[in-house]
Amino acid sequence: MADVMTPAEGNAPYTYTCAVQFGIGKSGGNCGLQNKNGKGEHSIPLNNIFSILDFPNKVQIHAVYKDPMTFDGFGGEGIGQHSYCDFGWVPGQWYTNVVRRWYTGGDKTQVGYFIYDHTKKE
Incomplete structure (x- = not known):
């Protein structure tokens, strides 16, 4: 879990502000x-992003549930599940990002x- 805020003066096009990096095996x-910046494959200007990567060259991640804004099979920096969400965040405001994992046996x-x-307190 981590808090993140992108200041207005740092909100340049194509900027990614990482809140949490995590390892799973x-x-x-x-x-x-x-x-x-409203361009590219997913043209959501101010979105939040969540990526979980497969082990190199081995597809192993499958979505039990995914929001309609979750896109499969991204590439470039790795393969796995990648979620873009039209969250509509606002520069200068704070957001808490939470990643939770459950071992299911x-x-x-x-x-x-x-x-x-x-x-918004939500």
Whole structure:
């Protein structure tokens, strides 16, 4: 869990403000706030992002539940699950990013991502 805020003067196009980086076995991921500048594959200008990566060259992550804004099979810096959400965050405001994992037995682990808006208190 970590708090993150992107100041207005630091909110340049294509900026990613990482809040949490985490490891799960040989894999891991990250989450935070991103300014996509309304361009590219997902044209959400101010979104929050959550990525969980598969072990290199081995697809192992499957979504039990995913929000409609979750996109599969991203590439570039790795492969896995990648979520862009039209969160509509505001520069200069604080948000808490939470990553939680549950070990469910055998070789199964579930991971959840949550974000809390301190201004809206939700």
